[in-house]
Amino acid sequence: MILSLSEAEGRPVVVLDSFLQPTRRVGVPAYLYILRCADNSYCVGTTRTSLEMRVAQHNDGTFGGYTARRRPVTLVFHQEFERITDAIAAERQAKGWTRAKKEALMRGDFETLRRLARGRDRDGTDNVRPSTSLRVR
Secondary structure, eight states, rough: OEHHHHHHHSSSSSOOOOSOOOOOSSSOOOEEEEOOOOSSOEEEEEEEEEEHHHHHHHHHSSSOSSGGSSOOOOEEEEEEEHHHHHHHHHHHHHHOOHHHHHHHHTOOHHHHHHHHHHOOTSOOBOOOOOOOGGGGO
């Protein structure tokens, strides 16, 4: 199964279901990853190195950013991409997501991801968002 996030977000990022058979790689793969920090927050990132090495770097405090004061971290999700540019695009998109959307992605719950992308309230009713193209200038 392939879910195009363009269906859910209106953007051209593709997330592949982990049940797909690996394709032939012509280079070094890139990864989108989500870490759970000690304070239960999430950190989204990308790497071309091994995931084990990247998690170890976060846990060693190699990066002075978000995870430095939230260690230890645990890898809770990863997705392999053929090109680093695709992984970076997915990272930028996921960093803007709510916690609920990130958790739906981690569970592989694409129906909830679609529902959350449509802007429904927790009770299931649709939020109406005004179109920016209809603004009076």
